[in-house]
Amino acid sequence: MEDISNLKNELINVSKRCFCRGLTSGSGGNISVRIHGEDKVLVTGTGVSFIDTSLENIITVDLEANVIEGNLKPSKEIKWHCGIYKLRSDVGAIVHSHSPACMAFTVANKLIPLLTTPIAKTLGNQKIIPSADPGSEELAKYVLGTFAEKENQGLKVLLMQNHGAIATGKNLTEAFNIADVLEDAAKIAIYRKFL
Template sequence: MEINDEVAIRRQLVKAVRMLERIGILDMNGHFSFRLPKQDRFLINARAASRASLTVEDIVSCDLDGRVDEGMQEPPSEVHIHAAIYQRRPDVSAVIHSHPHWQTVLGIAGHPLRPVFSIGAFTTDFPVFEKSSLVNTRELAVELAEILGTSPVVQIRHHGNVVVGSGIEEVFAASVYLEENAKKQFYAASINADFHVLEGENLERTRESNWAPSIIRKAWRYHEEKARLAGSFQGIDSVGKGEA
C-alpha cells in the first residue's frame, strides 16, 4: 500500500476497526484515526456507523480542529481527542480510543499496568487521566493530550484508553497486545499477589526482540487473515459490495 493512497488508507482503517470489533476491543463505541501525510487532515470512523459493518463510506475527514469536511457524516463526539493529540504530537500518525475490558478492570482496582507478557513487554506504568467522562470537549482533550505527553498510551480511569503510534498496523497491534498483557496480569495477580514482572536486562531484551516491525506486521497479517476467513470484510467498500 502506498502511504499516499487515500483509498487504500480508508480500507485499511475500516479493516482495523472491524478486526478490533471482532476481537472485542471495540464495540458500539470507540474510534480509530489516521493523519494523512503532508496534510492538516485526519480520517476517522463516523459516529453513527456500526463498527461491525463499517465501510469506506463511513470514514470521514476532519481538520486538525476536529471539524468534519462538508457533506460528510458526523465524527465521533470524542473527535477532539484525536485533534488535540495530532496538534501536540507531530510524531503521531494514528490514534485509537477504545474501552478494553482488562485494562479498565485493572484501572478500577488501582493496579498500574506491568510488563508480564513477552509481546506485551512494551507495557509500562503509563500515565492516567482521572476524568472518566466522555472526552467530548476541546478543553478536556487538550488536558488529556498533556497527560499523554510523549507516551504511546494514556489510561482513562473507569473508561478506557488512548493508544498512539506511527501507523495503523502499529496502533492495532499495540492495542491487541496491551489488552492481552493486562489479561495475563489480572489472572497472575488473582493467583499470587506477588506475581513476576519482566524487569532489568531481561525486560530490555524482550522488548527489543518481541516488539519489532516484523512482529507488528505478523500480528496484523494474522488477525487480517482470521477476519477474512470469518467473512468479516464483506461489504467494506460500500453497502452491498464484497471485499475487493
C-alpha cells in the same frame, strides 16, 4: 501525498480487527489516522460499531476537527484525536478502545502491570488520567495535557479512568498492535492473580 482510498480501506480493516479481538463492543471506541502531508485526519463516525465501519461512515476532518467530508458526525472524541496529532508528529494513528480487561484496570484506577519483556518493550510507559465525561472539554484537557508533558514525549498508551485506553502508533497497524497487546497485558495480570 498518501493514497486516501488505501488509507480508508486500512482503517476499515483495522476497525474490524479491533472488533474481532474484543477491543470494544457496541459502538464504543474510535479510530483515526493522519493523512500525511495534508493536515487532515480520517476518523470513524459517531454511533458506528467497529465491525460496521465502511467507506460511507468514515469522516475526514482538518486538524481543528472541522468536517471536510462525510455524512455522519465524527467521533465525539475528535478534539483530542486532532490535538494529539498536533502535539506529536510521530503519531500517525490512534485506537481508542473499551476492551474488558483493560477497562477493569481503569475502573480500579490502576496502571496495567507489564509482566513480560515483550509486552514492556511494545507498550513502554503508560499513564492514567482522571475520569471525565466522554467527549467533554475536561477529558480533552486531561488527554492533551498528559501528551504535552515533556516526560511523555514517547507515550504510546494512556488509560482513562472509568473509560478505556488510547493507543498511538506511527500507523494504523502499530496503533492496533499496541491496543491489542495492552488488552493481553491486562488479561495476563488478571489471570496471574488466580495462580
